[in-house]
Amino acid sequence: MNLDFSDDQKLLKQTAREYLSEHAPLSLCRAVLESNAAYSEALWKGIAALGWLGTAIPEEYGGAGFGRLELAVLAEEMGRCLAPIPFSSSAYLATEALVQFGSAAQKRTYLPKLATGEAIGCFAHAEKPGEPGAGSIATAFTKGKLTGNKLPVPDGDVAHFAIVTAKSGDDIALTIVDLTATGVERAAVRSIDPSRSLARVQFAGAPAQLLAGAPTGWTGVEQLLDRAAVLMAFEQLGSATRSFEITREFTLGRYAFGRPIASFQAVKHRLADLYVEIELARSNAYYAAWALSTNAPELRFAACGARASASDAFEVMSREMIQLHGGVGYTWEYDCHLFYRRAKYLAAILGSANHWREHLIERLDA
Amino acid sequence: MDFDDTAEEAAFRAEARAWLDANAERLQSGERAPGLAEGRTSPDLIKRAQAWQAKKADAGWACITWPKPYGGRGATSIQNMIWNQEQNRYKTPSDIFGIGQGMLGPTIMVHGNDEQKQRYLRPMLRGEEIWCQLFSEPAAGSDLAGLRTSAVRDGDEWIINGQKIWTTGAQYCKWGMIVTRTDPNAEKHKGITYFIVDMQAPGIDIRPIKQINGASGFNEVFFTDVRVSDKNRVGAVNEGWRGAITTLMNERASIGGGAGGGPDFNDLVTLAKLSDCDGEPAFADPAVRQRLARFYIRLKGLQYTGYRTQTALSRGATPGPESSIGKLVGAPLRQEMAGFAIDLQGATGAMIDHDAAPQEGVWQQSYLGTPGLRLAGGTDEILRNIIAERVLGLPPDIRADKGLAFKDVPTGPKNT
Numbered sequence: 001m002n003l004d005f006s007d008d009q010k011l012l013k014q015t016a017r018e019y020l021s022e023h024a025p026l027s028l029c030r031a032v033l034e035s036n037a038a039y040s041e042a043l044w045k046g047i048a049a050l051g052w053l054g055t056a057i058p059e060e061y062g063g064a065g066f067g068r069l070e071l072a073v074l075a076e077e078m079g080r081c082l083a084p085i086p087f088s089s090s091a092y093l094a095t096e097a098l099v100q101f102g103s104a105a106q107k108r109t110y111l112p113k114l115a116t117g118e119a120i121g122c123f124a125h126a127e128k129p130g131e132p133g134a135g136s137i138a139t140a141f142t143k144g145k146l147t148g149n150k151l152p153v154p155d156g157d158v159a160h161f162a163i164v165t166a167k168s169g170d171d172i173a174l175t176i177v178d179l180t181a182t183g184v185e186r187a188a189v190r191s192i193d194p195s196r197s198l199a200r201v202q203f204a205g206a207p208a209q210l211l212a213g214a215p216t217g218w219t220g221v222e223q224l225l226d227r228a229a230v231l232m233a234f235e236q237l238g239s240a241t242r243s244f245e246i247t248r249e250f251t252l253g254r255y256a257f258g259r260p261i262a263s264f265q266a267v268k269h270r271l272a273d274l275y276v277e278i279e280l281a282r283s284n285a286y287y288a289a290w291a292l293s294t295n296a297p298e299l300r301f302a303a304c305g306a307r308a309s310a311s312d313a314f315e316v317m318s319r320e321m322i323q324l325h326g327g328v329g330y331t332w333e334y335d336c337h338l339f340y341r342r343a344k345y346l347a348a349i350l351g352s353a354n355h356w357r358e359h360l361i362e363r364l365d366a
Numbered sequence: 367m368d369f370d371d372t373a374e375e376a377a378f379r380a381e382a383r384a385w386l387d388a389n390a391e392r393l394q395s396g397e398r399a400p401g402l403a404e405g406r407t408s409p410d411l412i413k414r415a416q417a418w419q420a421k422k423a424d425a426g427w428a429c430i431t432w433p434k435p436y437g438g439r440g441a442t443s444i445q446n447m448i449w450n451q452e453q454n455r456y457k458t459p460s461d462i463f464g465i466g467q468g469m470l471g472p473t474i475m476v477h478g479n480d481e482q483k484q485r486y487l488r489p490m491l492r493g494e495e496i497w498c499q500l501f502s503e504p505a506a507g508s509d510l511a512g513l514r515t516s517a518v519r520d521g522d523e524w525i526i527n528g529q530k531i532w533t534t535g536a537q538y539c540k541w542g543m544i545v546t547r548t549d550p551n552a553e554k555h556k557g558i559t560y561f562i563v564d565m566q567a568p569g570i571d572i573r574p575i576k577q578i579n580g581a582s583g584f585n586e587v588f589f590t591d592v593r594v595s596d597k598n599r600v601g602a603v604n605e606g607w608r609g610a611i612t613t614l615m616n617e618r619a620s621i622g623g624g625a626g627g628g629p630d631f632n633d634l635v636t637l638a639k640l641s642d643c644d645g646e647p648a649f650a651d652p653a654v655r656q657r658l659a660r661f662y663i664r665l666k667g668l669q670y671t672g673y674r675t676q677t678a679l680s681r682g683a684t685p686g687p688e689s690s691i692g693k694l695v696g697a698p699l700r701q702e703m704a705g706f707a708i709d710l711q712g713a714t715g716a717m718i719d720h721d722a723a724p725q726e727g728v729w730q731q732s733y734l735g736t737p738g739l740r741l742a743g744g745t746d747e748i749l750r751n752i753i754a755e756r757v758l759g760l761p762p763d764i765r766a767d768k769g770l771a772f773k774d775v776p777t778g779p780k781n782t
Contacts, residue, residue, distance in 0.1 A: 001375060001444060002368045002680075003673040069367055248758060263761035268754035269747070275758060276691055280667030287670045290367045305663045357659030358652070364635070364662070365649075 003286050009073050016077040019050065024081040026335050029195045032084035033338065038158045038188065038197040044085045048117025053091060057099065062112035068227075068293040072234045072285075079238025082342050084195040086120050086155035088349075092231040094121020097163040097224050101174055101212040110161065110176070122159035122179075123228075124150035124201055125221075131355045132165070134172050134218035139203065141166040141175050145183070146208040149200070154349045156199030157188040163211065164203070165221055173215035174224070177208040192348075193341035226303035229350055230288040233310035236346050237285050240278050240314040243339040247271070247321045254326075267324065274317055281306075281313035304360035311346070311353040318343040369673075371448070378445050382452045385425060390418075390456040396636075397457075412496075412538055415459040419493030429467050429491045436475065436483065437491045443679045447672075465534060466490045466497030469616040470543050477560070477601040477609040486541070486562070498565070499613065500530040500544035500587060505777065507532075508748050510545075510614075511554045511607060512767075512775070515589060517546035517561065524548075524561065524599070526569075526592040532742075536572045536585040539565045545610050548603060550773040557772055560606035562598040569593075579734035615689075617743040628700060628732045629725065631662055634707055637725060641710045648710050661703055668695055687756040693739075694749040701736035704729050 005013070023046050032040050047053065056071045057063020064070075071091065078087050095114050098107055098121075113119035126132055127139065127150055139148025146166060156162065156179070164175045179186060183206030191198040212220075248271060251262035261267050288306035291299040318339040322329035329336040347353060371379060422428040423437070431446045432438025441449070471490050474482055489495040506513040515528025526546055536542065542563045549557030565572075569592035574582035601609045638649040638658060648654045671691055707729035708715035717723040718730035740746050754760045767775040
C-alpha cells in the first residue's frame with residue numbers, strides 16, 4: 001500500500017507551482033475578474049506550450065500520454081492559484097469525454113487540438129435549477145440535430161465545442177457539437193465568480209454527433225461526472241490549501257491586544273479544525289485518485305467522497321478566511337473574496353455536495 | 367499511488383491469516399467481537415487475554431513492531447496495520463495489554479537502562495505482567511506537568527506520596543509507571559522524575575471509579591509512603607518530562623489508530639433500515655441519508671489519513687503530532703454517530719437492555735462510553751493546541767506559570 005504521489009509526480013507538482021507562481025499570481029485572477037475577459041489567454045497559451053492540456057491524452061492523439069495522477073497534480077496547482085482559465089471544462093470534462101467515449105475519428109478530430117490548446121472544450125449539462133438527472137434532460141438529439149437550451153454552461157461562451165447531454169429517443173446520450181455552427185446561439189451570463197465564465201447556450205437544430213456513435217445511457221454521463229469530480233476535488237483542495245496558508249500568515253502578522261491574533265485559542269482552535277477538514281478532504285481525494293487512475297470499481301464511491309469532502313472543505317475554508325481576516329476580509333481589495341467566489345462556483349458546476357452525498361448512499365446501497 | 371498490497375505485504379497478510387485461521391475463530395458477518403464496554407475486570411477475561419497473548423508470543427505474533435532483541439519481529443507499521451486488520455476478523459479476547467505494549471514498553475526502550483529493558487520488556491510482551499500508567503491527578507489533567515504527587519529520596523530508595531486518577535486497569539496490574547514531583551523549587555516541567563512502581567507495594571490503595579457507563583475501567587490510586595528502589599527510576603532525576611512526552615505521543619497514536627471496538631458504519635445503515643418512520647424505513651429519509659453519507663465520508667477520510675501516515679512512516683518519516691487528527695476527529699465522530707443512532711430508534715432509543723434494545727443496545731453503550739474517548743489521552747482542546755502549535759507553528763499559549771518555581775504556581779481554591 002502506498003497512498004502518496006511518486007517522486008516524479010512530486011517533481012511535476014514542484015515545476016507547476018514554480019511556473020504558476022510566476023505566471024499566475026492572484027493578481028492575474030483579479031485582473032480577469034475585474035475585466036470583461038472570460039479568461040486569461042496568456043496563461044492558457046502558457047500552459048498549452050508546456051503540454052499540460054495534453055497530460056492525459058494518449059500520445060497517438062498528440063498528448064503526453066501520462067495518467068490521471070499527473071492530471072490530479074496539475075489540478076491541485078490550478079486550484080492553488082485560482083487559475084482564471086477553462087482548464088476544468090476542457091481537461092477534466094471535454095477531454096475525458098472524448099478519451100473515454102469518443103470514436104477513433106472523433107478522437108482524431110478533437111484530441112490533438114485539445115492537447116495544444118487550440119481548441120477549448122466544455123460540458124453542457126444543466127438546464128434548470130436543481131440537479132440534472134436522466135429524467136430531467138429536455139434537450140433532444142434527433143437525426144444529427146440538437147435542440148434545446150443549456151443553462152448555465154461553464155466556459156460555454158469561449159469554448160469551440162461542447163459535449164452536450166441530450167435525450168436520444170428513450171435513451172440519454174453524450175453528443176458533441178461545434179459551438180460556432182449554425183443553429184447555436186450563446187451568450188455569457190454573469191457568474192458568481194467572474195474570473196470563471198458561465199454562458200447560456202441554445203441549440204436550434206444544431207448539427208451534432210453522438211459520442212461513441214451510440215447513446216452511452218445515463219451511466220455514461222455518470223461515469224464522466226465521476227471522473228471529473230475527482231479531478232475537480234483536487235482543484236478545490238488546492239484552492240482550500242492556499243486559502244488556509246494565506247489565512248494562517250495573516251493571523252500571525254495581525255496584532256490585537258498586543259499579540260498576534262494567531263496566539264488566541266479562539267483563533268488557533270479554528271485554524272486547527274480547518275486544517276483537519278482540509279487533511280480529511282485530501283485523504284479522500286488521494287483514495288479517489290488511486291481509484292480513477294486504476295479504473296477501480298471503488299471509483300463510484302471514492303468520487304462521491306472526494307467531491308463532497310472537497311466542496312465542503314473549500315467552502316468552509318473560504319468562509320472562515322473572510323471571518324479570520326476581520327473587516328478587511330470583506331473588502332474588494334483583499335483576496336478573500338476571490339476564494340469565496342471560486343468555492344461556490346466550483347461546488348455548483350458539478351453538482352452540490354448534497355447531491356454527491358445522495359449518490360454515495362444510493363451507490364453504497366446498490 | 368497504490369491502494370493494494372504490494373507483493374511483500376500480500377505475503378505477510380497471507381502468513382498472518384494462515385496463522386489466525388489455525389489458532390482463532392473467525393467472526394461471522396454481523397457478529398461483534400466481545401467489546402470493551404462490559405469492563406475489563408473479570409478474572410476470566412484477563413486469563414483468556416493472557417492465554418491468547420502467550421500463544422501469539424510463542425508464534426512470533428506479539429508486539430510485532432518491537433525490535434527483534436526485545437522479542438518483536440521488527441515489523442513495519444504497515445505490517446502492523448495489516449496484522450490488526452486481520453486479527454480484527456477473529457473472535458479474540460479484548461486487548462488489556464495495550465497501555466504497556468503500546469506506550470510504556472516503547473518508553474522503556476527509549477529512556478530505560480539495560481537492566482530495566484532486560485527485566486521488564488519480555489514479560490510485558492508475553493502478557494505475563496500487565497502494566498498501567500500513573501499520570502493524571504485530580505488537579506493535573508490537561509496540565510499534566512502540574513502534578514503534585516511527590517517522590518523524596520531516602521538513600522537508595524524514593525518515598526512516594528500523593529494521588530493519581532483515571533488509572534486504567536490499576537486493580538489487576540503488576541507494574542505501573544508513575545511521574546512524580548521531585549523538585550518543587552524548579553519550574554514545573556523541570557522537577558519531574560519517572561519511576562516504575564510495583565502495584566502491590568505497601569502503601570498503595572486502589573479504588574475503582576464508577577464511570578457514566580457503569581463500568582469501572584479507571585481507578586483512583588493513593589500513595590502513602592510507598593518505597594521505590596532507585597533502580598526503578600527511568601531516566602535522570604528531574605528529567606522525567608521527556609519520558610512522559612514519549613508515552614503521551616505513543617498514547618495518542620494508539621487511541622487514534624484503534625477502531626475502538628464499538629459499532630461501525632454498517633451497523634448504522636442496518637439500524638436506519640430497520641427503524642420505522644411512518645411506515646417507511648428511516649433509511650429512505652433524505653435527511654437521514656445525508657447524515658449517513660457525512661459519517662461515511664468522515665470515517666473514510668480518517669482511514670485514508672491513517673494510510674497516508676503509514677505511507678510516510680514506511681518511507682522513513684517519524685510519527686509526528688499529525689497523529690492527533692485521528693483522535694481529535696474519531697472520538698467526537700463516534701459520539702455523534704451514537705447520538706444519531708439513538709435518535710433513529712425513537713422511543714426505543716431510551717432502552718439499553720441487551721435483550722430489548724435494537725442491536726443489543728450497542729449504540730446506547732457507545733453513547734455512554736464515547737464522552738470518555740474525547741477526554742482520554744488529551745482532550746479535544748489539548749489536541750487542537752498540539753495541531754495549532756506543533757503542526758501549524760502558531761504561537762504557544764501564554765502561560766501564567768512560566769518561570770515560576772512549581773511551589774509558587776498559583777492554584778485555585780479547590781486545589782489548595
